[in-house]
Amino acid sequence: MDLINTFFNWEVLVRAFPILLRGLGYTLMLGCVTIVIGTTAGLLLCLVRLYAIRPIQLLAIVYIDVFRALPILVLLILVYYALPFVGIRFDSFTSATLALSMVLAAFTAEVCRAGIQNVPKGQFEAAASLGMPFWQSMRKIILPQAIKVIIPPLTSNSISVFKDTALASVVAMPDLLKQANDAQAMMANPTPLVGAALIYLAILWPMVRLVGYLEARNQRATTR
Template sequence: MELIDTFFNWQVLVRSFPILLRGLGNTIMLGCAAIAFGMLAGLAICLMRLYAPKPLRRLATAYIDIFRALPILVVLILIYYALPFVGIRLSSFTSAALALSMVLAAFTAEVCRAGIENIPKGQFEAAEALGLPFWTALRKVILPQAIRVVIPPLTSNCVSVFKDTALASVVAMPDLLKQATDAQALMANPTPLIGAAIIYLAILWPLVRLVAYLEERSKRQLGAH
């Protein structure tokens, strides 16, 4: 009973639930913002790496390598605590969204590059033979095919971003984990942390299953071809 009262106290969970919901709202907003900006930036970096002039290709490659190697927590701390020394002050939400977006952009760029390079070069040649300009061929012929290949890994990256939003609590952003920690301190009971874990599981488990389904469907489609 002591274990239940300490970690699974129903009364404490009910009292802390509104606090956790506020944190959940912030977590969802942060995750969606990071995914939107990270995906768009990643696609732009991918195209820069593949088709830009050589200096820009090298710059894109360096960006991808650096931000795939750096832990998100390090990037977040540098943005939130180091930038003020050069006169740039960002809110905790903006700092967390920027850090998550920058790292996601690097992984997205690499995934998209692999997807585009997986398309046979004959597709470009056929589009050129039809008189399509390069960027039109890329937008209407190559990218629609590449998207089908990269959807599973991109979805997996999105799940990782939502998990990594918990790092925003380091810069005092009131996300789900930070609210759970504050509720734990307020109520002198760790049950809010268990509640946060349950909420994370309820949201992310269906997404994990979606990733598995998309990967299995992609394998079937590749096998059919």
């Protein structure tokens, strides 16, 4: 009974639930904005990595390698706490969006590169023979074929983004985890943290199953 009263106290959970919902709103908004910005920037970064002149390609490679290796928490602290020393200040939401998007762009660039390079070279040659401009051939021929390979890992990256939004509590953004911590301190009971974990599970578990479904469908398509 002590375990139930401590970690699964229904009365505490009911009192904390409105607080958790406010945090959930910030978490969903942060995750969605990050996915849109990071995915778009990652696709552009991928095209630079593949088709720009060599010096620009090298800069793109360095960016991708650095931001794939750099812990998000370290980057978030640098953006929020270090940049003000050089006169650049962002609020907590903007700092979290910037840090998460920069990392997501690096991972997305590699995912898109793998998808584009998976397209047979004959498709590129066919587009060139038709006299298609680069952007038109990408939009009408290459990317529609690459997207079949790209979607499952992109979905997996999106799940990681929503989990990583919990790090935004470090810069005092009132996301789901921050609100759960505040509710725990106010009510002297860890049940709000368990409630936050259940909310994360309810949101992310369907996305995990979606990734599995997309991967299985892609595997079936490639074996035909």
